[in-house]
Amino acid sequence: METNKFDEYTQVNTLTWHLERNGQLFKDEYYFRMKMFYPHEMDILLDNSGLIINNKMGDYERSPMNEKRGMQIYVCGRV
Numbered sequence: 001m002e003t004n005k006f007d008e009y010t011q012v013n014t015l016t017w018h019l020e021r022n023g024q025l026f027k028d029e030y031y032f033r034m035k036m037f038y039p040h041e042m043d044i045l046l047d048n049s050g051l052i053i054n055n056k057m058g059d060y061e062r063s064p065m066n067e068k069r070g071m072q073i074y075v076c077g078r079v
Helices: 039-048
Strands: 002-007 012-021 024-035 051-057 073-078
Touching: 039 051, 039 073
Parallel strands: none
Antiparallel strands: 002 012, 012 024, 051 073
């Protein structure tokens, strides 16, 4: 099971994982912090890094990136 707490100011998502097996919840917890980027911010970061965005996808099936997709996948090349 996973819980998320997103800090809009820092754009950091704090995840907590609780593991379960056969209906039994373990008491161990695992914490992760993940910096989140809005698509326009990623465009700027990649451009400032000297990369050209060749394609943007919202999932591994190469669907277009949009607000309903859970991923941001970029295919980039060099300038």
